[in-house]
Amino acid sequence: MPRASVNDFVVRFANVNGSGSASANELFARSVLRMGVPVASRNIFPSNIQGLPTWYEVRVTEAGHLGARGGVDLMVAMNPQTWDADVASIEPGGYLFYDSTKPIPPSKFRDDITVIGVPLTAICNREYTDPRQRQLFKNIIYLGALTALLDIEVAGVESLIGQQFKGKEKLIKPNLHALKLGRDYALENFSCPIGLRVHRADAVGDRIFIEGNAAAALGAVYGGATVCAWYPITPSTSLAEAFTAYCQRMRVDKETGRNRYAVLQAEDELASIGVVIGAGWNGARAFTTTAGPGISLMAEFIGLAYFAEIPAVIFDVQRAGPSTGMPTRTQQCDIMACAYASHGDTKHVLLIPENPTEAFEFSALAFDLADRLQTPIFVMLDLEIAMNHHLSRPLAWDDARVYDRGKVMSAEELEAGREFGRYLDIDGDGIPYRTYPGAHPTKGAFFTRGSSHDQYARYTEDGAAYVDNMQRLLRKFDTARDLVPAPVRHDAEQPTRHGVIYYGSTAPAMDEAIDMLRTEGGHLDMLRVRGFPFHAEVAGFIAEHDLVFVVEQNRDAQLRSLIVNECGIDPARLVPILHYDGTPITARFIASAIGERLDARKVTPLRKVGA
């Protein structure tokens, strides 16, 4: 039986990298959104510029499940290289859409799926002579056919095309024509719609469709960052590029044409973080964007910023490691590397957003926290959040918000004779005062160094002074505990002894998994961790439950280790649930892994049976 489903199915486009399919596929996702039906879209792409296989997945989900589901209901198979695997991945009863120009032997198909062949190449060859046009319009033609097959409102697609080519009006007409070619062919040759269809709904609301890197870049613009120093590395590159683009739009002085920002593409990650630290030392809000390999390279400088207490913001867009790993696949594998980056006793503040909206919020917050705490602040993104469009709450800004520049002693205060010791803890929160270079002709100068120093920034190898300073840094870290975003808790509808801790891009899959588990009688309280150092609620949550699952996208259960280490928790209480093959974690995986363990606990122990 062909699958039948309204507003709840997965379409996967199998394409060749560099064939121009990305914009057509994104149009498809937006067309569904325009009908008020949420989508979750994902790029699955290789570390390659042209030629290798790439996929784009759109989960149509009126219920609003934004995590990856797993499985494919409709495969748009445009890549002969991956044909066999693509066909095999279709769920029984699913659909296969393909280019039928060249005959394909029957053995290459399956009996349990519906096959829809459209002679895309033949249509293109008939309509166009230019090879690039043939390629690009082929994508729009299949989009047109899909609108008919899935009952997508064509007016929405047409208006999106109009929007996309605003300013390049002569491209609109040929695109609309290509769309119609595909749509007409499907209407004439197949019974439209098929079992999968999109039906107008009202489930999108005011949400926006945005990539995490773009949102984080906007957070940096709104958060007052003026200096960005970076080195290109997937998947962080588009964050620096988006910051540049937004600044070009919103940070250029209209009268003089001069920039109220500086973006420096450095020679490597060491220089990037060096520039950020130099700028932060000198009072500007500065950041760098990188991925795991960059964090490894920056480690020495991160220790300097920790010990000399210099504000810096580091966006780590995590990808699968170790080493070069899988540059275009997602993981949450730098938690440990960032929390304890650099030699000696160091600990760093981490902010862990779940989606683009939080990426925006935590990005802007990071600059306040860096100035307040005078230390590096890590914003822990990952490829899943950063390089995919997500349906996310709209971004909001309060115009009354004032930047927290932290404890900076002014020339007036220095002049008035206020005591200044660069590393003197006057307020008992571990945070000392600083001065900006050039603040005052005769007061407030100090010498910044990564070597041991006393409260007045003087070099010292005195053990007592060293310990005093290291203890103050711990007090400061403790102050950070209540400044980072608090965890978000959702309790089950009925009391339960089981809990689950999760973070970052796992959130949408976790939300869905909780529903799946509940229908099978599994109830769990949930705690989403959003920052490090851990809020007191993390240890409190674990204490309240007999068993807590910790769901992560890495091999070594890094957040779990961090909790064990920092909160002094018995490891037996924390059960790791780990997904780390580089694909985004799915609700199916989480529900199955947690479900199995819950079932195992229900089995009466053998000792009791014998008793």
Added chain:
Amino acid sequence: MTYIAKPKFHHPALPKNALGYTHRDYEGKVSTLCAGCGHDSITGAIVSACFELAIEPHRVAKISGIGCSSKTPDYFLSQSHGFNSVHGRMPSVLTGANIANRALIYLGVSGDGDSASIGFGQFAHSIRRGVNMVYIVENNGVYGLTKGQFSATADAGSKSKRGVVNTDSSIDMVQMALQLGATFVARSFSGDKAQLVPIIKAAIEHEGAAFIDVISPCVAFNNHAGSTKSFDHVREHNEAVNRLDFITGQAPITVEQEPGTVQIVEQHDGSRLALRKLAGDYDIRDRMAAMNFLQEHAAKGQVVTGLIFVDPDPIDLHERLNTVPQPLRSLSEKDLCPGAAALEAINSSLR
């Protein structure tokens, strides 16, 4: 780094500069380097240059890496903010500081280990970006703090204190700086304060990447026979191309020289350099000629010193970045935050 408090007491008749400061107001802590170290002479030259230019000490940011040379910013300009960063990374820290506040004077102090080995890349990239700074390499050809290993500027064939002969080619930082596009390039000798002080003054006034290589013998590990960075060797092989008189503002030029032997170069900020030519028709504005001159003399084992090249109209990093004239760090919410309405417009475009 010092255990001895330096007395502030000084003779009442000490000369004062235009700001009313004495030479002592430009000093720092007591040096902890070895007695007779060339680096201390360079410290003295920096103090003299800043005093003579009547620079407000707090308008200077002094930034260094790691090593003997990088310790020295603690020994001059105690009213300046200083930053002793990590090994080989002074250039990036200085670049960031400069981007944040273009209104200060940036003095980068480094050594040959710091800049020619671990930090060779950062040296190169800060120069090619045209960061407005004075970049001084206190060059002794040796790792002092770790007791005498060769550095990358040690000449091939030169001998270490333990008698080991260096077999690797040396890096000439001056030639590198020229090739990389530095707009002010000089070499001097820590033992020649008369040459060094005006060079530092001119470099401070230069509004671009100013690089000064100062041969600075290490009395502990590199001042023996067989070394090419010893006092004796440098004195014997020093080939000065010119003598520089640095003139600020509109003061009349009073260089007493035969006509035709003085070259006047006016820098972008109005300061003028009067160069008494010592080496034929050497033109300090000709980068290619300078590179040839250096190669020829290096082949003869000579150490070329003096102001080697200057581009009087450099385009610095801020001009390239097209930044606003005020320091970026002084911009407020009003200048930086586009506001809620602009964000709502962005939201609308993403639906």
